[in-house]
Amino acid sequence: MVQPNHANMLDVAHGGNVMKWMDEVGAMSAMRFAGEMCVTARVNQMNFERPIPVGDTAYITAYVYDAGTSSVKVRLIAERENLQTHERERTTESYFVYVAIDEDNTPTTVPELTVDTEEGERLRREALADDLGRAD
Structure with missing residues (x-):
């Protein structure tokens, strides 16, 4: 719940707080998928x-839609x-990239992404x- 201490002078959530909350939820999604600690590597257009x-x-x-060798989108x-x-x-949308790291803080491999449902495949395609349309 957005509290006054999360707000700017317009009494709405400060954008930095929204980004932080999104990053935390995204990291949990990435870690759940990877089975490893994950750190934020990139934030695409917010x-x-x-x-x-x-x-x-x-x-x-949040949902994982792509994975590389050590990265999770x-x-x-x-x-x-x-x-x-x-x-x-809907208020805010973005695409984050996380990198899985081992106990030495070195990038480590992540599993191959598999999608088991038609809905999951549709979300992945979208x-x-x-994401490609927003690429730098």
Whole structure:
């Protein structure tokens, strides 16, 4: 829940807090997939489409859509949710890249990504197409 200490002078979540929350959720998604500690390597374009007011919840969804030798790509979508009305609306979207590291903080291999459902494959295709469209 967005509290006053998370807000800017407009009483909405400060963009830096939203990015931090997205990074934390994305790292958990990457680590769950990799089975290893993961560190943030890159943040692709961060799109703040609308604010998250104080009192609303920042609802963040993350999923792995691609993996390299030691890298894990995660799509992140933040929504604002009013807990009383259950109204939810997309606020922020980005693509993060994490690198799996071993106990010596050296990059280590990650498993091959497999997708078992049609829905999962659709999400993967959409993320790959969108991420390529945003590439530097």
